[in-house]
Amino acid sequence: MATLLRKIGLIRLHNRDTEDPKHHHNNHRAGGGGGPQSAALRGKGGAKSGGNKPPQPPHPAGGAGDASPGPGKGKGKRAAELAPRDKAPPAAAGAAGAPGAGGPRERAAGARAGPGPAAAAAAAGGSLVPAARQQHCAQVRSRRLMKELRDIARLSDRFISVELVDESLFDWNVKLHQVDKDSVLWQDMKETNTEFILLNLTFPDNFPFSPPFMRVLSPRLENGYVLDGGAICMELLTPRGWSSAYTVEAVMRQFAASLVKGQGRICRKAGKSKKSFSRKEAEATFKSLVKTHEKYGWVTPPVSDG
Secondary structure: OOOHHHHHHHHHHHHHHHHHHHHHHHHHHHOOOOOOHHHHHHHHHHHHHHOOOOOOOOOOOOOOOOOOOOOOHHHHHHHHHHHHHHHOHHHHHHHOOOOOOOOOOHHHHHHHEEEEEOHHHHHHHHHHHHHHHHHHHHHHHHHHHHHHHHHOOOEEEEEEEEEEHHHOOOEEEEEOOOOOOOOOHHHHHHOOOOEEEEEEEEOOOOOOOOOOOOHHHHHEEEOOEEHHHHHHHHHOOOOOOOOOOOOHHHHHHHHHHHHHOOEEOOOOOOOOOOOOOOOHHHHHHHHHHHHHHHHHOOOOHHHOHH
16 A cells, blocks of 8 residues: 555656646756656657747858858858949949949930030030130230330331230231332432331231231332232232241331332322222232232242342
């Protein structure tokens, strides 16, 4: 009887250990029951006690979150780190306007937006070049003419003098005060009380690389290579004969020599002497003589002409 009661007590103790989850959980945390029977009991009760912990999905092989090394895991982690570096941000690519960047919608939006700032600046640069060149030529012309005026003002023999037309630096009235005193033209000037021969010089935009247009205003002259309208037949006044090294003073001295060499005279014929030269007629005459000389060349006058 006593033996039977002991067996019943052992069965109750066994049932209490296996059926009470709290008792089993506390006993498991305390680290007790390390024998084979306890291990079997813990294995049977794992299904019941394991429900308190959330299930954790297994890490895929070679994943970035797996800390343990394994086949393919190191390569996958390295690829995951390099992928963000190799891939360019879509926003930056779209802003740069690279061809083919983004999808069809992005490319269409870029086409509607038009060329970028660099392309616009390059297109605008093409139109700025002529303006800059024109400004440079204007500065060169102004500096050259200012120097010419200073040099003429310093002349000691008062060979010529200059007056600006309407205060324009590019339109001069030049007074020729002297010619060869042994010439008939000088005698005509004395007899007619003509103090100077008045000429007009207009300077083009690309002066001194192109010659000025020069014509006689008064008095009305005959011969001396002075033609209709007051145009002057001199090779150095043409684009072919001009040199940027020529100064206004040098041109005027050459003109004074040509007057004497061509036996120029002051016109004294009644009615004709009072007729003034015109710029329009002078321009037409000069244009015609330039074409003639370009076709037939410039003929040197005979020595007998002076």
